[in-house]
Amino acid sequence: MTTEHRRAPRRKVVSVDKVGKWGQVQYLHVLECGHTESRKRVARTDEIACAWCLRTDSRNDDIRSLGTPLTAYDDGPSLVDEEIKIEKIRATLAARFGVPTDAVGLSVEDAAGSLVVKNCVIYLSSSDVTRLTSPR
């Protein structure tokens, strides 16, 4: 649970999607707001905090404060689908490296309504490095 999650609004879980192989499984919780939160375990409550709603809110606030024409970021189903796609990529990478999803820094670009991964930085702790470099 990050500070971000404590401040985030709670949303109903609509469905749970399991990704990753055994031992490195991530559960993608699709929420009523259309966002997807990935967790290492299935949430035991009907509602979980949605960090995306919080991020979207602050992004929209940023845009308003810039005085540019108002564009809501989480409008329309296509961008939501794109966010789910990106979250699946994040969860798959996290599962492959055996790190938390927070450790996967995806740089994403909006290419005409389609989100495209530009690059990705994966943060490895010293124990991750030891685990990944030690002979099997």
Ligand SMILES: [Zn+2]
């Ligand atoms: Zn949300």
